[in-house]
Every structure is written in structure tokens, then in C-alpha cells.
Amino acid sequence: LRERGAEDRRALTELLDSSYVCHLGVVVDGAPRVMPTAFGVDYDGPDRGGTLYLHGSVAARSLVAAGGVDVCVTVTQLDGLVLARSAFHHSMNYRSAVIHGRARRVDDEQERETALNAIVDHIVPGRSAELRSNTKRELAATLVLALPLYDASVKSRSGPPQDDDQDVLAGRVWAGVVPVKTEVGPAITAGDVGDGVGVPWTVENVLTR
Amino acid sequence: LRERGAEDRRALTELLDSSYVCHLGVVVDGAPRVMPTAFGVDYDGPDRGGTLYLHGSVAARSLVAAGGVDVCVTVTQLDGLVLARSAFHHSMNYRSAVIHGRARRVDDEQERETALNAIVDHIVPGRSAELRSNTKRELAATLVLALPLYDASVKSRSGPPQDDDQDVLAGRVWAGVVPVKTEVGPAITAGDVGDGVGVPWTVENVLTR
Numbered sequence: 001l002r003e004r005g006a007e008d009r010r011a012l013t014e015l016l017d018s019s020y021v022c023h024l025g026v027v028v029d030g031a032p033r034v035m036p037t038a039f040g041v042d043y044d045g046p047d048r049g050g051t052l053y054l055h056g057s058v059a060a061r062s063l064v065a066a067g068g069v070d071v072c073v074t075v076t077q078l079d080g081l082v083l084a085r086s087a088f089h090h091s092m093n094y095r096s097a098v099i100h101g102r103a104r105r106v107d108d109e110q111e112r113e114t115a116l117n118a119i120v121d122h123i124v125p126g127r128s129a130e131l132r133s134n135t136k137r138e139l140a141a142t143l144v145l146a147l148p149l150y151d152a153s154v155k156s157r158s159g160p161p162q163d164d165d166q167d168v169l170a171g172r173v174w175a176g177v178v179p180v181k182t183e184v185g186p187a188i189t190a191g192d193v194g195d196g197v198g199v200p201w202t203v204e205n206v207l208t209r
Numbered sequence: 210l211r212e213r214g215a216e217d218r219r220a221l222t223e224l225l226d227s228s229y230v231c232h233l234g235v236v237v238d239g240a241p242r243v244m245p246t247a248f249g250v251d252y253d254g255p256d257r258g259g260t261l262y263l264h265g266s267v268a269a270r271s272l273v274a275a276g277g278v279d280v281c282v283t284v285t286q287l288d289g290l291v292l293a294r295s296a297f298h299h300s301m302n303y304r305s306a307v308i309h310g311r312a313r314r315v316d317d318e319q320e321r322e323t324a325l326n327a328i329v330d331h332i333v334p335g336r337s338a339e340l341r342s343n344t345k346r347e348l349a350a351t352l353v354l355a356l357p358l359y360d361a362s363v364k365s366r367s368g369p370p371q372d373d374d375q376d377v378l379a380g381r382v383w384a385g386v387v388p389v390k391t392e393v394g395p396a397i398t399a400g401d402v403g404d405g406v407g408v409p410w411t412v413e414n415v416l417t418r
Contacts, residue, residue: 035305161399178412178416184390188388189383
């Protein structure tokens with residue numbers, strides 16, 4: 001069991017580290033809302049099992065509603081289309097993590113800085129060190145939420161379709177997998193960047209990883 | 210306004226048609242659950258604005274819970290990482306559709322067939338015609354839900370980072386966009402497919418689109 005736990009944990013961190021977007025679910029007026037959003041992770045964060053950080057505008061209703069209540073954050077990577085010989089056995093190869101917990105609004109200044117750096121560094125590791133500090137005005141406009149990584153379950157499917165024997169024996173229909181991958185790059189430099197400012201190694205690392 | 214409506218509709222259909230996975234949000238025991246799942250679309254379906262179809266096992270608790278209640282289905286495509294000169298202006302280029310509505314359990318046999326074909330054909334257009342019919346046993350094990358496409362809102366961001374003037378003038382930090390794309394293929398034929406059975410044109414079309 002302990003080994004299984006470590007394996008799940010490794011699968012969770014690998015999935016989170018390689019994903020750019022999560023889907024945050026929150027209940028507003030009794031109805032579910034699901035919104036895509038960026039996130040950051042501090043595996044040594046103050047919450048049980050480490051901390052997942054979300055942020056957004058203080059004016060974002062769904063995000064404000066998520067503070068102090070039960071939320072669900074789901075991270076999904078599609079790895080392939082599984083084309084079987086029957087509709088029933090069509091499937092997807094994927095990895096997904098579903099994290100349940102109570103979202104905590106982060107008010108501590110130090111932790112807010114840690115969280116906002118984690119979110120930027122999740123997109124491009126090392127990026128936050130290249131940037132100026134957040135201004136008071138920016139901080140006042142930003143809501144930060146923390147979610148414990150403790151209650152996370154990872155699911156996945158991989159490999160070829162699993163067809164019924166009689167469909168395989170019939171031998172009529174092609175079956176297989178179409179892999180799906182996320183490709184990044186090449187970087188497009190903004191038009192207002194001066195000639196002397198090149199793509200930094202932090203960004204180059206994202207392009208080649 | 211009418212033009213804006215047609216534009217939104219076009220953006221919605223383009224996004225749905227090019228996405229393989231949606232995130233279904235449902236409230237179970239007062240708490241939100243968000244699960245990734247395949248989907249299909251019938252733009253001429255019986256629901257207001259057309260119909261989005263979901264399916265799964267009759268034993269899937271979250272899916273069963275979604276029948277007859279308010280759900281939220283979100284479809285997201287990440288198009289790029291927007292790397293600004295400040296943490297505050299970091300962003301993502303993306304397109305997302307958020308569809309709210311009451312999920313309807315589909316019991317009519319004809320509509321269930323339409324829905325299941327739509328889900329398979331959403332993965333590979335034309336695929337359902339290559340497959341045998343669903344068996345009674347398969348149909349009995351499958352729950353189908355319908356969601357009106359009427360209450361759908363599409364949001365997107367595109368283009369370069371929008372930095373503060375003073376950060377641009379400082380001229381110190383690189384800024385730009387790292388495009389993100391979904392790549393499919395090449396197809397991997399299952400090991401138990403006979404030598405005479407080649408990749409069908411339906412699958413080839415997916416690989417080259």
C-alpha cells in the first residue's frame with residue numbers, strides 16, 4: 001500500500017508539473033460552475049499534502065465564491081484516441097487528477113507572494129526571478145486561493161483498445177490508437193521588445209523539454 | 210447584436226468540433242465534482258440550441274447524479290502561454306465554452322443511438338458507420354445524457370502580452386507568446402489487427418486535418 005501511495009504521488013506531481021490549465025469546480029447558488037484557470041503548486045506548502053494555488057481577479061464571482069467552500073480541481077491530459085472495433089469500447093488514453101477540498105483564501109502577504117511566484121513559475125520555471133515585484137495595486141486586485149493536495153485521486157488509461165473476442169475474430173474493422181500530444185513553441189517575441197533582448201533560457205527550457 | 214450572436218455560435222461550434230474532452234461539473238451531496246469525459250454534438254438535436262451528448266457507465270455515480278439536475282460543461286483549448294514583463298500580466302491564450310443547463314437522461318432508443326453515434330463520430334467523423342451496432346447488453350450498461358447548447362458562453366484570449374507602459378519602457382525583460390498546439394498521430398495499429406486491414410480514410414482524415 002505504501003508503494004502504491006508513492007506511485008500515485010509521483011503520477012500526481014508529474015501530471016500537475018506538465019499541465020498548464022486546471023478546471024475549477026465550485027457551487028454557486030446551488031448550481032455547478034466549471035472554469036479553466038492557471039495554477040501553481042507548492043509541494044511543501046502549508047496545507048496537508050502540499051498546496052495547489054489558484055488566482056484571479058477579486059471581481060471574478062466564481063473565484064470569490066470558491067473561498068472557504070468545497071471545491072474540485074481537475075487536471076486532465078489527453079494522451080490518445082482509442083479506436084476499437086465497437087462503439088462501446090471506444091475510449092481515450094488519458095491521465096487525470098481530481099482534487100477535492102476546501103479552498104482557503106490566502107491573506108498572508110508572504111504566502112501570497114509565494115503563491116503568485118508559484119503560478120508564474122508553473123508556466124515557465126524560473127520566470128518569477130526575471131520579473132519586477134508585484135505592486136500594491138496589483139496585489140490588491142488579485143485573489144489567491146489555496147487547496148490542499150491531500151485528497152487527490154489520479155486515474156489513467158493507456159494502451160491499445162480492449163475489444164471483444166468475437167469482434168477481433170471477425171477481423172473486419174481496423175483498431176488502434178491515435179496518439180495526442182501537446183506541442184509548444186516556437187516562441188513569438190512581442191513586437192515591442194528591443195533588439196538587444198533575447199529569449200531567456202527559462203523560456204528556451206520550456207521549448208525543449 | 211445578431212451578427213455577434215452568429216459569430217459566437219461559429220466560435221462555439223469550431224471549439225466543440227475540434228475538442229476531444231470536456232469537463233462535466235455536477236453537484237453531489239452539496240459539493241462540486243468535475244470529471245473529464247468525451248462528448249458528442251447534434252447541432253440539430255431536440256434541445257434548445259442543439260444538443261450536447263455525454264455517456265458513461267450506468268455505475269458511474271457522478272454521471273448518474275447529473276441526470277435531471279443542473280450541470281456545467283466546459284470545453285477548453287489552450288492556444289499559448291502569454292509571458293509578460295510582470296507577473297500580473299502573465300496570461301494564457303485560450304478558447305473556452307461554458308455550457309450551463311439541466312441534463313436530461315436520454316431513454317428514447319432512437320435518440321440513444323443518435324447520441325452514441327455522435328460521440329463516436331466526434332472522435333473520428335464517419336467512424337460509427339464502420340462499426341457493428343451496439344448490443345442490447347452494451348446499451349443497458351450505458352447512460353446517455355443530453356444538455357441543451359442554448360446557454361453557452363464562449364470566451365477567448367489571443368495575441369501578445371499587454372504590458373504596462375513603464376515595463377515596456379524599462380526594456381529589460383523579454384516578453385512574448387509560446388504557442389501551444391495539440392498534435393495527433395501517427396496512428397498505432399493494434400497488435401491483433403490482421404495484415405489485410407489498413408488504416409481507414411476516416412482515421413487518415415483525423416491525422417491530416
